[in-house]
Amino acid sequence: RKEVEQDPGPFNVPEGATVAFNCTYSNSASQSFFWYRQDCRKEPKLLMSVYSSGNEDGRFTAQLNRASQYISLLIRDSKLSDSATYLCVVNSPGRRALTFGSGTRLQVQP
């Protein structure tokens, strides 16, 4: 089983739609969680960290469910510019590394 699993998509949604991505992780000792965004043929960039209490940044909301070991990202009022691949990232202390999911691709259509 992969340490971090994501639905690869693509998720094709119209502008203005709300879309949610889930990600599951296997290491129950994981302590830090992030969502990164990667545009086509570009480097990944941090979108937001995921805190235990959940956190919101504008149209983006991240949630953590430790009991079920999953992380979610909700995007409201989707924009064309939200089209990208979203990477779920988990900091696994035992390995002293960040583990990246393979990404979920979002395509927002006019």
Added chain:
Amino acid sequence: IAGITQAPTSQILAAGRRMTLRCTQDMRHNAMYWYRQDLGLGLRLIHYSNTAGTTGKGEVPDGYSVSRANTDDFPLTLASAVPSQTSVYFCASSDRPNGLGVSYNEQFFGPGTRLTVL
């Protein structure tokens, strides 16, 4: 320089040749990393360095070597390239190393090097 730079941007290489991918950061970050990204597999850690003078192996280190002579530079060398090393290579850095009890540690990535080994 602002952030992380990588060179070359892309390269086509004959199998068996030696190749060094360059990475330089100007943020005075302690930790640096090399990843490869392949379709369907996501980013996989090759080697890392928590501080100048130290390096460690990641998930897929075979066929690669690194050095960290100073804070700013972290070159990745393929001693004898093979076609399976065709990939996009990303260098990254963070202020502090991962897994040392910190709850937040953003990694900043360079623009990547597209390497094709024929």
